[in-house]
Amino acid sequence: MMTNPVGRITQGQFSFLPELTDAEIALQIDYGLKRGYAWSIEYTDDPHPRNTYWEMFGMPMFDLQDAAGVLLELQSCRKTFPQHYIRLVAFDATRGVESIVMCFIVNRPSSEPGFGLIRQEMQGRNIRYTLHSYVTDRPEGERGE
Amino acid sequence: MTIAPEAGTDGAQARSDGPTAITDTKRRYRAGVMKYRQMGYWDPDYVPKPTDTICLFRITPQEGVDPIEAAAAVAGESSTATWTVVWTDRLTACDSYRAKAFKVEAVPNNPGQVFAWIAYDIILFEAGSIANMTASLIGNVFGFKPLKALRLEDIRIPAAYIKTFDGPSTGLIVERERLDKFGRPLLGATTKPKLGLSGRNYGRVIYEGLKGGLDFMKDDENINSQPFMHWRDRFLYVMDAVNKASAATGEVKGSYLNVTAGTMEDMYERAEFARELGSVVVMIDLVVGWTAIQSMSRWARRNDMILHMHRAGHGTYTRQKSHGISFRVIAKWLRLAGVDHLHAGTAVGKLEGDPLTVQGYYNVCRDSFTHQDLPRGIFFDQDWCDIRKVMPVASGGIHAGQMHQLLDLFGDDVVLQFGGGTIGHPAGIQAGAVANRVALEAMVKARNEGRDIRAEGEEILRQAARFCRPLQQALDTWGDVTFNYAPTDTSDFTPTAAVAH
Numbered sequence: 001m002m003t004n005p006v007g008r009i010t011q012g013q014f015s016f017l018p019e020l021t022d023a024e025i026a027l028q029i030d031y032g033l034k035r036g037y038a039w040s041i042e043y044t045d046d047p048h049p050r051n052t053y054w055e056m057f058g059m060p061m062f063d064l065q066d067a068a069g070v071l072l073e074l075q076s077c078r079k080t081f082p083q084h085y086i087r088l089v090a091f092d093a094t095r096g097v098e099s100i101v102m103c104f105i106v107n108r109p110s111s112e113p114g115f116g117l118i119r120q121e122m123q124g125r126n127i128r129y130t131l132h133s134y135v136t137d138r139p140e141g142e143r144g145e
Numbered sequence: 146m147t148i149a150p151e152a153g154t155d156g157a158q159a160r161s162d163g164p165t166a167i168t169d170t171k172r173r174y175r176a177g178v179m180k181y182r183q184m185g186y187w188d189p190d191y192v193p194k195p196t197d198t199i200c201l202f203r204i205t206p207q208e209g210v211d212p213i214e215a216a217a218a219v220a221g222e223s224s225t226a227t228w229t230v231v232w233t234d235r236l237t238a239c240d241s242y243r244a245k246a247f248k249v250e251a252v253p254n255n256p257g258q259v260f261a262w263i264a265y266d267i268i269l270f271e272a273g274s275i276a277n278m279t280a281s282l283i284g285n286v287f288g289f290k291p292l293k294a295l296r297l298e299d300i301r302i303p304a305a306y307i308k309t310f311d312g313p314s315t316g317l318i319v320e321r322e323r324l325d326k327f328g329r330p331l332l333g334a335t336t337k338p339k340l341g342l343s344g345r346n347y348g349r350v351i352y353e354g355l356k357g358g359l360d361f362m363k364d365d366e367n368i369n370s371q372p373f374m375h376w377r378d379r380f381l382y383v384m385d386a387v388n389k390a391s392a393a394t395g396e397v398k399g400s401y402l403n404v405t406a407g408t409m410e411d412m413y414e415r416a417e418f419a420r421e422l423g424s425v426v427v428m429i430d431l432v433v434g435w436t437a438i439q440s441m442s443r444w445a446r447r448n449d450m451i452l453h454m455h456r457a458g459h460g461t462y463t464r465q466k467s468h469g470i471s472f473r474v475i476a477k478w479l480r481l482a483g484v485d486h487l488h489a490g491t492a493v494g495k496l497e498g499d500p501l502t503v504q505g506y507y508n509v510c511r512d513s514f515t516h517q518d519l520p521r522g523i524f525f526d527q528d529w530c531d532i533r534k535v536m537p538v539a540s541g542g543i544h545a546g547q548m549h550q551l552l553d554l555f556g557d558d559v560v561l562q563f564g565g566g567t568i569g570h571p572a573g574i575q576a577g578a579v580a581n582r583v584a585l586e587a588m589v590k591a592r593n594e595g596r597d598i599r600a601e602g603e604e605i606l607r608q609a610a611r612f613c614r615p616l617q618q619a620l621d622t623w624g625d626v627t628f629n630y631a632p633t634d635t636s637d638f639t640p641t642a643a644v645a646h
Contacts, residue, residue: 004358009394010394010396010582011395013328014589016586017590017609018612020590027594031594049395096531096534099322099327100328103325119385127381129388131388
């Protein structure tokens with residue numbers, strides 16, 4: 001259990017709010033689709049803040065115009081990886097943006113162990129900091145069980 | 146003086162029937178003085194080239210001074226002219242070096258003031274140097290006696306000159322990718338009190354704010370290295386707080402370490418130390434000057450650092466409508482000079498700012514192409530030529546109860562900084578941060594769901610406060626705090642002109 005005010009990892013757009021229902025998630029997907037964004041689904045067992053490349057659950061859904069379709073994919077991802085972090089990511093290919101423009105977590109493991117802070121004492125008062133994901137103490141194939 | 150009063154000129158109506166440029170070179174270069182418009186600084190038929198810089202000045206001529214002669218004088222004094230004819234002009238292609246006033250119009254609803262459009266050839270400005278451009282455009286001319294007052298309202302910078310600048314080292318798109326934060330404004334707070342905290346106490350505020358849910362904390366503009374807290378001490382404690390908060394939340398966190406100092410050598414030393422400690426961001430104050438800003442931008446580019454700009458001092462020359470420089474011009478120059486964050490006003494907070502005018506500053510920071518927009522004070526189309534976008538910062542007297550207004554005014558790409566609105570929370574700094582983060586996320590969610598946040602904003606906040614006691618406390622404490630004073634800097638335009646453009 002993490003000790004921050006919401007007791008969990010606070011990445012993404014809506015981590016401080018009560019868990020979004022599927023109906024609420026569909027509204028967010030619609031908002032992105034109306035703006036021409038492409039949705040994709042990513043999952044990981046290591047949500048280290050510098051772990052940029054979560055696994056892709058299939059390709060970005062460039063041609064999908066329907067929130068129900070994205071939700072279906074999400075449900076399939078949840079079924080396959082119930083104990084992983086899953087995030088919905090919207091991409092905007094407009095020139096000058098060409099980046100992610102929405103991102104929020106839609107599935108979490110039942111327990112979120114969080115991170116340890118390792119302080120390596122250097123010369124003088126300098127300290128070198130390392131954030132350590134507790135979950136990575138176990139081999140990749142044995143996490144989230 | 147050549148620019149002597151002329152009878153019958155009221156200053157409100159521009160006249161173009163006076164003397165024009167003298168083309169006979171023998172007469173033109175006879176020793177002595179002559180009117181600026183006769184020297185070639187007024188050319189109503191001039192068609193600006195795509196490579197010209199165009200400035201729009203607001204001129205208040207002294208009593209009886211003809212507006213066109215005043216405009217020609219501004220063109221002259223901001224380019225090649227001196228007060229008398231010099232024969233050495235004839236050793237140069239002097240006509241191309243002369244800035245040319247080509248249009249003068251009365252300022253709507255401001256008798257005695259005129260807008261003057263002046264074009265400058267691209268040869269006049271050194272590539273990649275805001276210092277050089279400003280030395281001309283806002284140099285001697287601002288002290289010119291025949292003018293009561295002078296203001297640089299807007300500037301069109303040609304693509305050819307834009308491309309000589311590197312621009313923001315990071316820019317708001319890459320900043321978001323580095324921070325892994327998308328689809329909502331970023332949240333920050335300035336550490337308070339500004340002065341007097343020891344390094345250890347200071348770091349406490351940083352830790353509480355970041356762990357509570359803010360993305361950034363910030364040094365204030367006048368926190369450098371004073372007796373109560375030397376800079377190294379501050380950096381060491383702050384970075385411990387940043388890393389501890391990052392571990393507690395799983396988010397990338399930052400704190401703008403102010404590296405402003407008395408010399409460039411000191412600034413570099415401080416910036417290097419910030420980098421060594423793993424900070425993602427450093428900050429400088431506008432008062433360090435253009436050359437120092439460009440140097441720090443280059444340093445930031447080489448060191449993967451976000452460069453935060455606090456616009457300390459700008460109010461001395463941007464606020465009064467009759468004299469100085471509009472902040473939209475400063476924002477354009479700063480985008481070229483290469484800052485990643487720029488304080489651009491709040492409209493609803495404690496500091497000066499008409500909402501539309503402030504939105505104009507934001508657009509200048511964030512647009513790929515800025516279109517003429519007279520209600521927002523934007524007189525020119527401006528192609529930014531893919532130069533990176535600056536993240537605007539709203540800071541100064543804002544609180545969670547204004548979240549709907551802030552999101553509605555500024556959209557997602559902004560850092561909202563609640564200093565007092567976080568640290569002054571009755572239940573503590575973490576609670577203050579939670580209140581702001583919950584208010585923000587609830588408002589973004591509601592907007593995306595299609596709700597009209599301008600109309601329903603207060604209700605959305607009340608609903609969110611039902612599951613978040615810190616937000617309820619924030620609304621109880623500050624809910625009805627507003628700063629409703631008439632702005633001093635608003636745009637002057639004729640509404641029909643806006644439609645016609």
